Amino acid sequence: MRTKVSKLSVCIVFIAAFVAFVLTLGSQSITAKEGVKLEPTLEQKINQLWDVQEIKKLMSRYEYYAYGRAWERVPKMFANRDDIWIDCEGFGIFDGPKGIETFFVDWHHSMEGDGKGMFALHLLTTDIIEVAADGKTARGLWISPGAESRRQAGAKDELEAFWIWGLYAVDFVKEDGEWKFWHFRIPHLFLCDYHHSWVELDKVEMGSQIGNEGRPTADRPSSFDPTFFGSEKKTNMFFEPPRPYNTEEDLKDFWKKK
Numbered sequence: 001m002r003t004k005v006s007k008l009s010v011c012i013v014f015i016a017a018f019v020a021f022v023l024t025l026g027s028q029s030i031t032a033k034e035g036v037k038l039e040p041t042l043e044q045k046i047n048q049l050w051d052v053q054e055i056k057k058l059m060s061r062y063e064y065y066a067y068g069r070a071w072e073r074v075p076k077m078f079a080n081r082d083d084i085w086i087d088c089e090g091f092g093i094f095d096g097p098k099g100i101e102t103f104f105v106d107w108h109h110s111m112e113g114d115g116k117g118m119f120a121l122h123l124l125t126t127d128i129i130e131v132a133a134d135g136k137t138a139r140g141l142w143i144s145p146g147a148e149s150r151r152q153a154g155a156k157d158e159l160e161a162f163w164i165w166g167l168y169a170v171d172f173v174k175e176d177g178e179w180k181f182w183h184f185r186i187p188h189l190f191l192c193d194y195h196h197s198w199v200e201l202d203k204v205e206m207g208s209q210i211g212n213e214g215r216p217t218a219d220r221p222s223s224f225d226p227t228f229f230g231s232e233k234k235t236n237m238f239f240e241p242p243r244p245y246n247t248e249e250d251l252k253d254f255w256k257k258k
Contacts, residue, residue: 092218
C-alpha cells in the first residue's frame with residue numbers, strides 16, 4: 001500500500017512539474033502590451049546577457065572609430081540590407097547603404113579636411129538595451145556627453161572647441177548570428193562652444209557655428225521630433241526608454257513622431 005501511495009505521489013509531482021514547464025514555455029508568446037510580467041528561463045537570461053554585451057561592444061567600437069576618424073569602418077557595422085538608415089537631428093534621414101556612406105564617410109572627411117586638430121570624443125552612458133524575446137532585433141538608448149574641436153564657420157583655418165551632448169536611439173538586427181546597426185538615430189541635446197553656455201547660444205541655429213563644407217542633403221525629413229535645447233521648451237520624455245518586447249511587430253513604430 002505504501003509503495004502504491006509513494007508511486008502515486010511521484011507521478012503527481014512529475015505531472016505538476018511537467019505542466020508548469022509547458023506553461024512557462026507557452027507564456028513566452030504573451031506580449032509586453034498585455035501587461036503580464038513573465039519570468040524568463042535561465043537559458044533566455046543567459047542569451048539575453050550575451051546579446052546585450054555584444055550590442056554594447058558594437059556601440060563602443062563605433063565610438064572608438066569616430067574618435068580615430070576611421071569612418072570607412074562604420075558602414076560595415078550596418079546590416080547588409082536596403083532598409084538601413086541614419087537619422088541625425090539637423091540633417092534628416094540618409095537611406096540605404098549609399099546614404100550611410102554619404103553621411104559617415106563622405107561628409108565627415110569633407111568636414112574634417114586634412115584632419116589636423118580634429119577631435120571628437122563621445123561617451124556612452126545610462127544605457128537601456130532591450131532584446132526581443134525572439135532574439136532577432138533589439139533597441140538601445142544612450143545619453144552621450146561629448147567634446148569636439150572643429151573648424152569655425154567662416155574661418156577655415158581657425159579651430160574652436162565645442163561641447164556637444166546628445167542621444168543615441170538605435171534599432172539593432174541580428175544578421176548571421178552577429179548584431180548590426182539597423183536604424184541609427186542621433187538626437188541632439190545641446191551644442192555650444194567652450195566659451196559660451198547653451199543658454200547664451202539659445203537663439204543660434206544648431207550647428208551654424210561649425211564649418212560644414214560639403215554638407216550633404218538628406219533623403220527625407222527626420223523621423224523624430226527635435227530634442228535640441230531651447231529656453232522656451234520643456235524637457236520631457238522625448239525618447240521613451242525601450243521596454244521588453246517579443247517580436248519586431250511590438251515596437252516597430254516605437255520612436256516615430258507622435
